[in-house]
Amino acid sequence: MADRTSSKSLPQGVRIRNGAVQIYFERNKQAYNITLPHPASAEGITAAAKIRDQLIVKAEWGILTEKDIAEAKGLDTDDNSVIVGEGILFQNAAQQYLKLCESNIDTKKGYKNILEHHWMPDLALIPIHQITSEDIKELIIERDFKTAKTLNNCLIPLRGVFEYAFENKYIESNPLEAIKNKKIQVDIPDPFNRTEMNALLEYLEKNMVEDEEFYHWYYELAFWTGCRPSELIALHESDIDLFNDTFRVTKSRVRGIEKNVTKTRVAREVYLNGRSKKAIEELLKFKRKKSFKGKHLLICPETGEPFFNEKPPRNRLVEAMKACGIRHRPAYNARHTYATMLLMDGVNPVFVADQLGHSLQMLMKRYAKWIHGDKNKLEIAKLKTD
Structure with a gap:
């Protein structure tokens, strides 16, 4: 008869069968039943529980191999088995x-x-x-x-x-x-210029019809506020103050999960201009027309729910870039476009940094090229080359 020690006296996943110690567990829809070479003693059972824990962790990380199982069974392998000492692994x-x-x-x-x-x-x-x-x-x-x-x-x-x-x-x-980080070359922002931006918005306005018109107003808001995509799709109607032409950015939305923090954990108040205010008004009208419920300003036209991620609007901008023959750039670069337009129009860098949620130091580091606008060309023109 098989020796069946009461499971209540054994660690989880350890049992005695015919005088031998076995461990068993299931991970990633695969069951493991392994007979160990350890004696059915207190020491053998303790060792079995430890081996089981080690194998489970490897299985969870996706690195459990046949060699690991063979070693657990006491079979010969090319390398010596690992013996874990004291301390957390x-x-x-x-x-x-x-x-x-x-x-x-x-x-x-x-x-x-x-x-x-x-x-x-x-x-x-x-x-x-x-x-x-x-x-x-x-x-x-x-x-x-x-x-x-x-x-x-x-x-x-x-x-x-x-x-x-x-x-x-x-x-x-x-x-x-x-261990020190390697020095790397920092890429400068790659914004759309005004001509490119206007061409993209014009394409979206003319070609995004019926429910798709939403995406034209989405990008009017993106290009003329400089908000990150994760911030835009997290925007609530209650964040908007049309009377004072502002809205609060306090949240972000990533893969359907909303957090009460932005990427940089800095809340900010964004000031509306004529273009961005018009975009918000049209987005509110669209939401009412479709009878969309909920607190979010931006509701996905295809699902009637808040956006899971920014992929749907991103796909529309990719379409617009291809149709207009404009070099591909990430939709995120609408943010860089707004920042560079502000700077090239002579807006105070302190205000620009505040609008983007950057420190002034970060703004100066990333956007120095645009702070002087066309003055750089005037300066280089002073150089005599004859």
């Missing part, structure tokens, strides 16, 4: 970091992908306090990141994991402090 610290990270959904998804692809295969089952700066430097060399920007981006969540571990006293020092 890197993979557990990474999971906690992602859980507590305050970045938006898309950013957290990107961090998770980076950790899974670049760092987990080598660091997952290593106690985090054993990982050194030299280990990280060797991994960077092995990974052979193609650009400095890619490396720097991949280091962001890795730094986050070790900072979390340091703050929670899992490590005595942070090995990432010795």
Whole structure:
């Protein structure tokens, strides 16, 4: 008869069958039943529970291999099996970091992908306090990141994991402090010029008919306020003050999730001009005409619901760029267009920075080229070349 020790006395997912210790679990729609070479003793059961936890984490990260299972069964493999010492494992610290990270959904998804692809295969089952700066430097060399920007981006969540571990006293020092970012060339903004903007808006006005007219007014608002797409689709009617020609930007909407913070966590009051005020008035009329309910100003014409993301309006601008023969740029660059128009018309940079939600230092760094408008051409014209 099989030896069936009461499950109440065993750790979760561990059982005794015919005198042998077995572990079982299910992840990603796949069931695992593994017989271990450990004796059915207290020590063997404790070891089995630990092995099960390790395999589950690997399965959750998508890095569980046949070799891992063979090692758990006590079969010979090319390499020695990993023995986890005391202390929290890197993979557990990474999971906690992602859980507590305050970045938006898309950013957290990107961090998770980076950790899974670049760092987990080598660091997952290593106690985090054993990982050194030299280990990280060797991994960077092995990974052979193609650009400095890619490396720097991949280091962001890795730094986050070790900072979390340091703050929670899992490590005595942070090995990432010795790892410096590579210097990269910062791209300057790539706005549409006024002629391009007017051509795009004219195309949208003429070709977006019936319910599609919404997208013409959407881009009138985008080009003439400089708001981020995630801020526009989060805008509530209650944020708008048409009497004082302003609206408040306090929220962002990413993948259907609305947060009461903007990308930079800075709320701001945006002043309306003739074009942007007209756009809001027309968008309100459109919403009433369609009998759309809810608090959002911008309701997707196709669904009658708040936008899940900015893809529908983005697709319309791509269509307009192709039809007009205008070089492709992200729809986000409507924001850069508004910023550069303000600066080239001589608007005070302090006011411009406030409207965009930037610091003055950031504005000067990003948009210096446009602050002097056409004066740069007048200055270079003074140079004598004969």
